[in-house]
Amino acid sequence: xxxxxxxxxxxxxxRGERADAARNREHLLxxxxxxxxxxxxxxxxxxxxxxRAGLGKGTVFRRFGTRAGIFAALVDDAERALQESVxxxxxxxxxxxxxxxxxxxxxxxxxxxxxxxxxxxxxxLDRNRPVFAGVAGMSTLHIGMLLEQIRRxxxxxxxxxxxxxxxxxxxxxGPFLLYLGATASMPEHSPDFESGPSLGDSWQxxxxxxxxxxA
Amino acid sequence: xxxxxxxxxxxxxxRGERADAARNREHLLxxxxxxxxxxxxxxxxxxxxxxRAGLGKGTVFRRFGTRAGIFAALVDDAERALQESVxxxxxxxxxxxxxxxxxxxxxxxxxxxxxxxxxxxxxxLDRNRPVFAGVAGMSTLHIGMLLEQIRRxxxxxxxxxxxxxxxxxxxxxGPFLLYLGATASMPEHSPDFESGPSLGDSWQxxxxxxxxxxA
DNA sequence: AGCATAAGCGGACTTTACCCCGCTTATATT
DNA sequence: AATATAAGCGGGGTAAAGTCCGCTTATGCT
Numbered sequence: 020x021x022x023x024x025x026x027x028x029x030x031x032x033x034r035g036e037r038a039d040a041a042r043n044r045e046h047l048l049x050x051x052x053x054x055x056x057x058x059x060x061x062x063x064x065x066x067x068x069x070x071r072a073g074l075g076k077g078t079v080f081r082r083f084g085t086r087a088g089i090f091a092a093l094v095d096d097a098e099r100a101l102q103e104s105v106x107x108x109x110x111x112x113x114x115x116x117x118x119x120x121x122x123x124x125x126x127x128x129x130x131x132x133x134x135x136x137x138x139x140x141x142x143x144l145d146r147n148r149p150v151f152a153g154v155a156g157m158s159t160l161h162i163g164m165l166l167e168q169i170r171r172x173x174x175x176x177x178x179x180x181x182x183x184x185x186x187x188x189x190x191x192x193g194p195f196l197l198y199l200g201a202t203a204s205m206p207e208h209s210p211d212f213e214s215g216p217s218l219g220d221s222w223q224x225x226x227x228x229x230x231x232x233x234a
Numbered sequence: 235x236x237x238x239x240x241x242x243x244x245x246x247x248x249r250g251e252r253a254d255a256a257r258n259r260e261h262l263l264x265x266x267x268x269x270x271x272x273x274x275x276x277x278x279x280x281x282x283x284x285x286r287a288g289l290g291k292g293t294v295f296r297r298f299g300t301r302a303g304i305f306a307a308l309v310d311d312a313e314r315a316l317q318e319s320v321x322x323x324x325x326x327x328x329x330x331x332x333x334x335x336x337x338x339x340x341x342x343x344x345x346x347x348x349x350x351x352x353x354x355x356x357x358x359l360d361r362n363r364p365v366f367a368g369v370a371g372m373s374t375l376h377i378g379m380l381l382e383q384i385r386r387x388x389x390x391x392x393x394x395x396x397x398x399x400x401x402x403x404x405x406x407x408g409p410f411l412l413y414l415g416a417t418a419s420m421p422e423h424s425p426d427f428e429s430g431p432s433l434g435d436s437w438q439x440x441x442x443x444x445x446x447x448x449a
Numbered sequence: 450a451g452c453a454t455a456a457g458c459g460g461a462c463t464t465t466a467c468c469c470c471g472c473t474t475a476t477a478t479t
Numbered sequence: 480a481a482t483a484t485a486a487g488c489g490g491g492g493t494a495a496a497g498t499c500c501g502c503t504t505a506t507g508c509t
Contacts, residue, residue, distance in 0.1 A: 037456060037505060064495060075459030080497065150412035182436035186405040189412060193404025194397075196412060197365040221397035228444045252475055252486060279465060290489035292469085297487095301466065 044082050047072050048096075051089055060090070060138045090143035094136060094154065101132055102157060118165045118172070119230045125161055126191050126222040133195040141196065150196065151188060158188045175230055183229075190225060194218060259297050262287050263311070266304055275305070275353045305358035306368065309351060313372065316347055320376060333380045333387070334445045340376055341406050341437040348410040356411065365411065366403060373403045390445055398444075405440060409433060 050072045054063045065086060069076040083089045110116035111124040133140060143154055151159045163184040169175055177183050265287045269278045280301060284291040298304045325331035326339040348355060358369055366374045378399040384390055392398050 035456075039505070040457060043457090065497080066495070069459090076461095076497090077459050077499085078457075081457070084497095086496065155412070177436075178439040179432045179436045182409075182432050183440065185409050185413075186433075186436060186440055189408025190401040190405040193408040193412070194400050197370070197404060197408070198400075217394045217397045218401075221392075221394045221401060224393040225398065225401055225444065228446065229440065231443065231446070254475070255487060258487090280467080281465075284489090291467090291491095292489050293487075295467065299467095 040082070043072075043074060043078060044092075047074070047079060047082060047089070048092060051093065055093075055139065060142045063089070063142075085145060087143050087145040087148075090139050091145070091153065093139050094143045097136055097139075098132070098157065101128055104128070105157075105161060118168045119174075119226060122162065122165045122226050122230070123223045125158075125165075126226065127219040129158060129191060130195075130219050130222065133192065137195050144196065150192075151185060154196070155188050155192045158191055159184060162187050162191075169230055174232055176233055187226075187229070191222060255297070258287075258289060258293060259307075262289070262294060262297060262304070263307060266308065270308075270354065275357045278304070278357075300360060302358050302360040302363075305354050306360070308354050309358045309369065312351055312354075313347070316343055317372060319343070320372075333383045334389075334441060337377065337380045337441050337445070338438045340373075340380075341441065342434040344373060344406060345410075345434050345437065348407065352410050359411065365407075366400060369411070370403050370407045373406055374399060377402050377406075384445055390448055402441075402444070406437060 047068065051063060051068060054068065054071065063086075065076055065079055068089070069079045072079075079089075083092060104112050105125060105128075107113060111120045112128060114121075116124070140154060144150065145153065163180065166177065166180050166184055166187075170177060170180065262283065266278060266283055269283065269286065280294050281291055283304070284294045287294075294304075298307060319327050320340060320343075322328060326335040327343060329336075331339070355369060359365065360368065378395065381392065381395050381399055381402075385392055385395065
């Protein structure tokens with residue numbers, strides 16, 4: 020592996036992280052991706068990963084804290100592109116468009132993301148960690164922001180924005196986070212998810228109704 | 235050779251169940267309730283439960299299949315009352331009332347139920363089992379039925395009832411199923427859930443908007 | 450370069466869900 | 480009442496997550 024940072028400033032990582040630790044993290048992530056590609060998510064065990072990476076089990080846990088942590092790191096990585104599109108890309112996903120349109124566009128993009136990564140996303144769920152602050156954190160933040168904006172523009176008057184934010188986030192992510200186990204692939208086993216567009220279309224319908232001007 | 239068909243015997247236990255097995259099941263449930271009351275859900279282990287009940291570990295698994303199964307049985311039991319109110323009780327929860335009002339009433343009742351039982355409900359989640367067919371099955375069925383009725387009465391035209399059913403179910407149950415780990419008690423750790431009525435009020439708001447007559 | 454030290458590392462150990470399978474017993478039939 | 484048999488039972492066995500702690504090593508300082 021070649022050096023990525025010719026400049027001397029060690030600013031990319033949290034100050035304390037050693038070079039070997041960073042290298043090991045990358046390596047573990049790489050090996051994890053391989054194992055997932057070969058045998059699927061549920062075949063990735065901490066011992067197996069450690070052995071195949073030529074490292075000790077303790078190291079794996081030190082780096083990722085928990086099994087879910089590995090997948091969370093993977094998801095985090097994959098999410099980056101969407102995150103950047105939302106924060107700085109062109110409308111309607113990025114800033115500048117009408118907030119309702121942005122919400123629709125975001126939902127559709129997020130649904131596509133979840134559909135593409137559902138196995139890893141589900142595996143990243145940590146039983147003792149709030150999902151809305153973890154995996155769904157981006158959705159919660161963004162949806163909340165857009166609702167706030169809609170209200171500020173006087174286009175609708177919501178009873179409780181915080182509660183509605185959570186409910187909409189759940190409506191968006193819930194179908195993927197709650198529907199199936201990590202094992203089975205979603206589309207095959209559930210007719211409700213077969214039709215690609217329907218969940219996205221339904222999200223659009225939902226958002227348009229919820230954000231319609233109060234009669 | 236006569237094979238006993240375990241399919242449809244509408245009441246009681248699956249026909250083949252022996253008396254001692256039934257007795258053991260009840261006893262295990264009882265002991266589980268005690269252990270939960272004393273030390274909380276996560277302290278209930280299969281070995282601990284078996285030992286305290288004076289039974290073998292294998293028996294516990296035979297009865298409930300999985301750890302989650304125990305809690306699922308407990309939830310199922312607790313759910314019965316709500317289920318009966320919904321199917322045969324007085325309006326607006328029971329049949330006869332306007333479907334939108336019924337949906338609002340159902341959501342409020344379900345929220346109260348989930349709030350009261352969130353620890354056990356969360357523990358009843360099985361990683362490899364569709365939530366919408368398990369814990370949230372009642373909600374999925376009922377919400378779907380009401381949406382269907384609303385559409386049939388020509389009061390609103392939904393893009394995709396199946397998808398919307400899942401999304402609304404997720405909006406209703408998601409906050410409880412996804413928010414916190416089984417350990418922490420929800421209200422204390424999350425300001426969003428502190429205000430008792432707000433989630434219910436927000437549900438009402440959501441339902442009224444979604445089911446509003448199309449302009 | 451040499452040193453001090455905090456970060457990293459490894460792998461044995463513990464805990465717990467879940468499996469297996471030979472033995473026991475309730476129950477229906479005669 | 481005796482019997483056949485399917486259901487139930489028990490508990491030892493396995494696998495995998497997560498913990499611990501003594502050893503190793505990168506790194507910053509002098």
